[in-house]
Amino acid sequence: MINMDVFRGFLEAIHHLPEMAQPDHLTDPERVKIAKKVMINKIDRGLALDLEACVSCGYCTEACHFYQSTHDPKYSPSRKLDLLRKVHARETSAFAPVKRLFTPDITIDDLKEWQELVYDSCTECGRCSMICPMGVNTARGVNVMREALFEAGLAPLELQAVAQEQAGRGTVFGVGSNELLAAVKQIEEQGTAIPVDLRQADVMLITSVIDILLYQDAFVGSAKILNHLGVKWSLRTAGFEGANFGLLSGSEDLQKLASKRLIDEALQIGAKIVLVPECGHAYPAMRWDARLDDGEPLPFKVMAVSEYVGQQIEKGNLKLTPGDPSHRVTYHDACKLARHGGVMTEPRSALKALGVDFVDTAPTAEQNWCCGGGAGAFLINRAEGLRHQAWQIKREQVEATGAETVAVSCGSCRLNFMAGAEKDKWPVKIESVVAMVAKQLDESLAKTL
Ligand code: SF4
Ligand code: SF4
Incomplete structure (x- = not known):
């Protein structure tokens, strides 16, 4: 049973997040310069191709839930990449010196306008790419825009606040190892064993602040299933948080740091499988993006817990x-x-x-x-x-x-x-x-x- 008071308390806490964001002291020209620099650095061959391949056919608009539910043309997926397209035309395209003559430079007002387009109205769901005849990967371009806006101090204050907390204190919504241990104690008292900080384990379970505070049924359920299977598994207090506010906010440094905390723990206990909790973005952060310090692939398998459970059932x-x-x-x-x-x-x-x-x-x-x-x-x-x-x-x-x-x-x-x-x-x-x-x-x- 979900505690609706905790749920409403969580919604209330979200309302106060903007007050917790630490301000920066960048000027508007500095923000534009930083954002442009990030965009230029991130426009590789694949992204350049995406930016140039769009034929403005408009098919993608029908695939986007933000357009479909509002019919507001500003939410068209293709338009979400227009600012990046402008920077590409002026700075990184084959005819940049010529295109610069008739393509205006981006401004601080553009960046502020795009904040809503790449954070509020794009969940990087990728549905538009399924329908695009040119295979344009809008979600990737949007993520690059988020990186540019984050570095320019223009990510939404809510995401800035949580990213700053995760980067600085290593907690998310105030949940760190002490809060995890308190939750574990309570769960164990109710009869579910949760091994913590074992020196060696075949499976390392990651959890998330949401599951600790609100969706304990998913957290306890994962523990019960692992116990039922009789596998040797462990949670690690020094690396348990699957939520990655680096990925969500656009901070590449934080994304790597948050993943590294998990990777180091998995390596230390010799985990063969790292189980990501029921958390959508935690999965790609570890499964596709995370790497060892030297850039090599992770030496263990990363699975979503629902994927693992389904496979165990199939077997x-x-x-x-x-x-x-x-x-x-x-x-x-x-x-x-x-x-x-x-x-x-x-x-x-x-x-x-x-x-x-x-x-x-x-x-x-x-x-x-x-x-x-x-x-x-x-x-x-x-x-x-x-x-x-x-x-x-x-x-x-x-x-x-x-x-x-x-x-x-x-x-x-x-x-x-x-x-x-x-x-x-x-x-x-x-x-x-x-x-x-x-x-x-x-x-x-x-x-x-
Ligand atoms: S990736 Fe973004 S633009 Fe594309 S369909 Fe999803 S929400 Fe819309
Ligand atoms: S479907 Fe593809 S080619 Fe057509 S407008 Fe959208 S992004 Fe451009």
């Missing part, structure tokens, strides 16, 4: 009690897991194994709609109305299945669903895939080490 390693065949359940694909990460069959295998009446949404899997709350958008206060509009598409999609429950495998999506449900008095239950599986573990068949 017959998890024994479940029968579910209710009249309970209709559908699944929301978190964009970073499904479209970006290919994790689509495993969470479905897990849900189908519960013996419920599983029904997919239409469209589904890699074509599924984004819920509108990912990539840090959920934390941006001024984006609340826009997010809620975009979520209506998802709401209608779920309602069309007739499901009583929508299962999710991302805490951010779950937050966005819950915020939408609270606002609209939506009766559909919003549950974690892992928590649902954990509820049906047949403990009489659990393995022990």
